[in-house]
Amino acid sequence: MKLSTKGRYAVTAMMDLAINHRTGPMSLADISKNQSISLSYLEQIFSKLRKADLVEGVRGPGGGYRLARPINQITIAQIMQAADVSIDSTQCLGAEDCSSGDRCLTHKLWEDLSFKLYEFLNDITLADFVKEPKIRHMRMPQDSASNYINTMFLPISRAS
Amino acid sequence: MKLSTKGRYAVTAMMDLAINHRTGPMSLADISKNQSISLSYLEQIFSKLRKADLVEGVRGPGGGYRLARPINQITIAQIMQAADVSIDSTQCLGAEDCSSGDRCLTHKLWEDLSFKLYEFLNDITLADFVKEPKIRHMRMPQDSASNYINTMFLPISRAS
DNA sequence: GTAATAACCAAGTAACTTACTAGGTATTAA
């Protein structure tokens, strides 16, 4: 799981789907326009989301994608895990006895942290962002926050 | 901020420092051995940590790095922000009026999520992992957790 | 004061990821 632009694309696209989940399937063309993401790149991301059973595709005119489950059963952690490149652990493999003792101590500590973070993100569902018919924003301090936010999760600028 | 191998290197190295912060500065050569990270790569990472005032370098024999602040004043969020590549936001810049209304709604929702995550990681300090003279592990369910963990934050395997 | 030890610095690189383009095929509604 990574917190990069790709994960952000997946999450924001799923939010779009969640917001519009009453009005039938939503086409990738629409999401592409909304989010300023290339259609083909969205297709690739949605291919992964579909394989993870988070969305369902509907072909033909008027088709598109819809959420495969109720909004309160789709978590941020699930979306990010689905979108990200598959990750392969070579050192330790989570085994208890990885090079025994101190050497792997920080590895264990990192796992503890990872799990805490996973729990945190797995507790947040799309329903936490979307309340019909109006969007309910999560409470958030205004000014102290904005400085951090702008330097954290926003996309890297690319020359076109 | 990203949750990738680089951030993991930085965090685990800082954990190493925190664990040994009583016995004087710790050399990168030691950390390199402990964590199986190349010395020169560590130097690059520590250069960033030093510029972020998280560590202090001590030159000469017996030298190394030590934490620049008490362990309860260094957060995971700070470490990851310091280690990661600088990120530049081109769309929205956090402005309230970015393309007005629905178009940027999910962007706002993503910011809310980012901030929540930042708060979460900024609440965890190195002291939460290290308690002298013994290490205190964070509580963590055993079996249900391990499957997730192994596929989440561990390094990508690379052919050498 | 010389040698060893370490931080500190800069440049280069192969493998990989990102974000995108191009060019299709398959399915379905009108």
Next chain:
DNA sequence: TTAATACCTAGTAAGTTACTTGGTTATTAC
């Protein structure tokens, strides 16, 4: 039958990762 859409494969330039090489300072121990 046509158009709209999902769905699929291959390619690519730019950026990141993780590392290598080859230095230069600063400090301690002898």
